[in-house]
Amino acid sequence: MSDGERLRMIEAVRETLRAELERDDDVVVYGEDVGRAGGVFRATQGLAEEFDDRVFDAPVAEAGIVGVGVGLAATGLRPVPEIQFQSFLYQGFHQLAQHVARMRSRTRGTVSCPMTIRTPYGGGIHALELHSESFEAGFAHVPGLQVVVPASPAETAGLLRSAIRDPDPVVFMEPTRLYRAAGESVPDDHEVPLGEARVVQPGDDVTVVAWGSMLKETLEAVEDVDGSVEVVDPRTLYPMDTATIVESVRKTGRCAVVHEAPKTSGLAGEIFARVNEEAFYHLEAPMERVTGYDVPVPMFAREDAYVPDAARIAEGIERTLE
Amino acid sequence: MPRETVAEFAVEEVQVLSEDETVDEELLPDLSDDELLEMYESMKRSRRLDERAISLQRRGELGTYAPAIGQEAAQVGSAYALADDDWVVPSFREGPALLVHGTPPEQMLQYALGMEEGAEIPGGTGALPPAIPVGSQPLHAVGIGWGEALQDRDNVAVTYFGDGATSEGDVYEALNFAGVYDAQTVFLCQNNQYAISTRIEKQTQAETLAQKAVAAGIEGIRVDGNDVLGVYRVAREAIRKARNGEPVLIEALTYRRSMHTTSDDPSAYREDEESEAWEARDPIVRLQVFLEDRGILDQELEEDIDERVEEEIADAIDAARAANEALDPADMFRHVYDEMPPELERQFEAFGGEADE
Numbered sequence: 001m002s003d004g005e006r007l008r009m010i011e012a013v014r015e016t017l018r019a020e021l022e023r024d025d026d027v028v029v030y031g032e033d034v035g036r037a038g039g040v041f042r043a044t045q046g047l048a049e050e051f052d053d054r055v056f057d058a059p060v061a062e063a064g065i066v067g068v069g070v071g072l073a074a075t076g077l078r079p080v081p082e083i084q085f086q087s088f089l090y091q092g093f094h095q096l097a098q099h100v101a102r103m104r105s106r107t108r109g110t111v112s113c114p115m116t117i118r119t120p121y122g123g124g125i126h127a128l129e130l131h132s133e134s135f136e137a138g139f140a141h142v143p144g145l146q147v148v149v150p151a152s153p154a155e156t157a158g159l160l161r162s163a164i165r166d167p168d169p170v171v172f173m174e175p176t177r178l179y180r181a182a183g184e185s186v187p188d189d190h191e192v193p194l195g196e197a198r199v200v201q202p203g204d205d206v207t208v209v210a211w212g213s214m215l216k217e218t219l220e221a222v223e224d225v226d227g228s229v230e231v232v233d234p235r236t237l238y239p240m241d242t243a244t245i246v247e248s249v250r251k252t253g254r255c256a257v258v259h260e261a262p263k264t265s266g267l268a269g270e271i272f273a274r275v276n277e278e279a280f281y282h283l284e285a286p287m288e289r290v291t292g293y294d295v296p297v298p299m300f301a302r303e304d305a306y307v308p309d310a311a312r313i314a315e316g317i318e319r320t321l322e
Numbered sequence: 323m324p325r326e327t328v329a330e331f332a333v334e335e336v337q338v339l340s341e342d343e344t345v346d347e348e349l350l351p352d353l354s355d356d357e358l359l360e361m362y363e364s365m366k367r368s369r370r371l372d373e374r375a376i377s378l379q380r381r382g383e384l385g386t387y388a389p390a391i392g393q394e395a396a397q398v399g400s401a402y403a404l405a406d407d408d409w410v411v412p413s414f415r416e417g418p419a420l421l422v423h424g425t426p427p428e429q430m431l432q433y434a435l436g437m438e439e440g441a442e443i444p445g446g447t448g449a450l451p452p453a454i455p456v457g458s459q460p461l462h463a464v465g466i467g468w469g470e471a472l473q474d475r476d477n478v479a480v481t482y483f484g485d486g487a488t489s490e491g492d493v494y495e496a497l498n499f500a501g502v503y504d505a506q507t508v509f510l511c512q513n514n515q516y517a518i519s520t521r522i523e524k525q526t527q528a529e530t531l532a533q534k535a536v537a538a539g540i541e542g543i544r545v546d547g548n549d550v551l552g553v554y555r556v557a558r559e560a561i562r563k564a565r566n567g568e569p570v571l572i573e574a575l576t577y578r579r580s581m582h583t584t585s586d587d588p589s590a591y592r593e594d595e596e597s598e599a600w601e602a603r604d605p606i607v608r609l610q611v612f613l614e615d616r617g618i619l620d621q622e623l624e625e626d627i628d629e630r631v632e633e634e635i636a637d638a639i640d641a642a643r644a645a646n647e648a649l650d651p652a653d654m655f656r657h658v659y660d661e662m663p664p665e666l667e668r669q670f671e672a673f674g675g676e677a678d679e
Binding site for chain 2: 028053054056060061064065067068069071072073074075076077079093094099100103104105107109110111112143144146166167168177191195238239240241242243308
C-alpha cells in the first residue's frame with residue numbers, strides 16, 4: 001500500500017493482513033470462506049492467491065476454528081482466524097474462555113496464545129437474525145482476553161497490526177456497518193498501541209465515551225448539542241484506558257457512555273464504576289447511558305429502533321448538561 | 323437409478339498379548355528387553371503414583387484426583403511410541419502418558435495440590451496441560467499437528483480422551499479438521515466403558531468408537547487397550563502415518579479400574595463381577611507374566627523396580643509439599659497477560675503484591 005492511500009475499513013483490514021503476512025512468516029489466516037471467496041465481506045480477497053501456504057478456508061465449525069488456533073499458537077505460529085459474524089463466535093466461546101484466554105496463566109507463561117480473532121459485529125446492515133450482536137462486554141469479562149473495536153479505516157489498520165503482533169489473544173471486533181463507509185488516509189505500517197484511548201474531539205462541558213459504529217453516530221449527534229463535548233474512543237475495551245476517561249471527566253464534570261449492546265451489564269456500567277472510583281467528586285450531574293435495549297437484537301424491520309441514533313445520543317448528552 | 327451401496331467400512335482390532343497370555347509372534351513389536359522393562363516400570367510408576375495420590379486425597383492433602391488405574395497400557399504403550407519432540411495433548415486422566423513423555427511426578431502432584439506450577443509445560447517436552455472440559459483438547463492437537471506441518475517439521479501430536487468425549491461436538495470437529503488439513507495428529511480414545519457413571523451403551527449406539535473416524539474420512543482402528551504391546555504396535559504405525567499427514571483415530575478398549583475421580587463412588591453404578599472380570603485383564607499383570615515367561619523379569623528385579631518407584635514417588639510427594647508451602651498467592655496476577663494491564667496492576671497492588679525487579 002502506498003503511503004497515505006485512502007482506504008475503506010474493509011480495505012484497511014485486507015491491506016494490514018497482507019502486510020503482516022508479508023512481514024511475518026508465522027502469521028496464518030484462516031476461517032470460513034476466507035480463501036477463494038475472500039471472506040463474506042471480502043476482507044481477505046486475493047490473500048489466498050498470494051499466500052497459498054498461509055491463508056486457508058476452514059470447515060464450517062467455529063469451535064474448531066478457535067480451538068485449532070490454540071494448537072497453532074503452541075507450535076509458534078500467530079493464528080488470525082476470521083469468524084464470519086460475531087454471533088457465531090458463541091459456538092467457539094467455550095474454546096475462547098476455557099483455553100485461549102487461560103493458556104498463559106494456567107501454564108505460568110510456558111504456553112501462550114497470541115491469536116487475533118477477527119469478527120464483524122453490530123447492526124446497521126439489514127442482515128439476518130444473529131448477525132448484528134455486540135457482545136463486547138461478554139468477551140471483556142473473560143480474564144486473559146483483550147477486546148479491540150476500531151472505528152475508522154486508519155484506526156483499523158493501526159489496531160489490527162498491534163493485535164497481530166501482541167503476545168496475548170485479542171478479540172478484534174470490526175463494526176460491520178462501517179466496512180464500506182468513506183475512505184480515510186492510512187499511513188504505511190501504521191500502529192496504534194492496544195490499551196490506549198483516543199480523545200477524538202476535545203471539549204469542556206461533557207465527556208462522551210463511544211466506540212465502533214457508535215463513535216460515528218456520536219460525532220454526528222454532538223453537532224446538535226448545545227455545549228462543548230469531549231468525545232473519547234477507548235478503542236481497546238479490555239484493557240481499558242481508564243486514565244484518559246477519568247482525566248476527561250475530571251475536566252468536564254459530566255459523562256455519557258454510548259454503546260449499541262444491551263444496557264444491562266453493558267460496558268457503560270463498568271465505565272461508570274471506574275469514574276465513580278476515581279472522579280466521583282468531580283461529577284456535576286448524574287452520568288447517562290445511551291444503549292441498545294435489553295432485548296434480542298431485532299430483525300432489520302425494527303433494527304433502526306434498537307440501535308442508538310444521533311437523536312437519542314444527543315438527548316442523552318443533553319440530559320447530563322441540564 | 324436403483325438403490326446402491328455407495329460406501330462400506332470395516333474396523334480392525336489388534337491384539338498382541340492376549341488375556342490368556344498367548345502371544346501373536348508375528349505382530350510382536352521389535353523391542354529390546356530393556357525397553358520392555360522400561361514400559362513395565364512406567365506402568366508401575368504410574369499405578370503407584372495413583373495409589374499414593376488417592377490416599378493423600380483421602381487424608382485431605384490433595385484436591386480431586388483422577389486416577390488412571392487400569393488404563394496404563396493404553397497410555398504407556400502409545401506415549402512410548404512418541405519421539406521426544408512430539409506432543410502429548412492430554413485430558414485430565416493422562417498420568418501414565420505424561421510420565422512417559424517427561425512430566426515429573428512432582429509436577430503432577432503439584433497440579434493435584436491446586437498449583438498452576440503443575441500445568442507448566444515441562445522443559446524440553448511438548449505436553450499441553452490437562453484439559454478439564456471434556457473433549458475440548460483434540461482440537462488443540464489438530465492445531466499442533468497442522469502447525470508442525472506448516473512449518474515443515476514432522477512432529478506429531480497425540481491427543482488423549484475418553485469414550486464420553488466422543489459425544490462432544492469438538493471431538494468430531496477435530497477429526498474433521500484433521501482430515502481436511504492433513505494434520506500430523508493421532509487421536510487416542512480410551513474407551514474405558516464409563517463416562518463417570520454413564521455406560522458406553524448410553525453414550526452411543528455406534529458399535530465401535532474407532533468408526534467415528536469414518537465420518538471424518540480418516541483412518542480408525544481398535545486395539546486391546548490392556549495389551550501394552552498391541553497399543554504400542556498400533557500407535558507406532560499411526561504415528562508413522564501421522565508424520566506423513568495422515569491422521570488416525572485409535573480406540574483403545576480398556577477399563578477404568580478405580581473411580582472417575584476421588585469425588586465419585588463407582589460402586590453406585592458398577593457391578594462387582596464386572597470389575598473383577600476386568601481385574602483379571604490387568605495390563606500390568608499381563609506384561610509381567612509375559613516378561614517372566616520370557617525370562618526378562620524375575621522376582622528380584624521386580625522388587626528392585628518396586629523399591630525404586632516407591633522412593634521416587636515419596637521424594638516427589640516431599641518436593642510437591644515443599645513447593646506448596648512456598649506458594650505465593652500474588653502469583654495469580656502475574657501470568658494473565660504478558661504485560662500486566664493497569665487495572666490488573668491496581669488490583670495486584672491492592673492485594674499486597676509487589677512489582678517484580
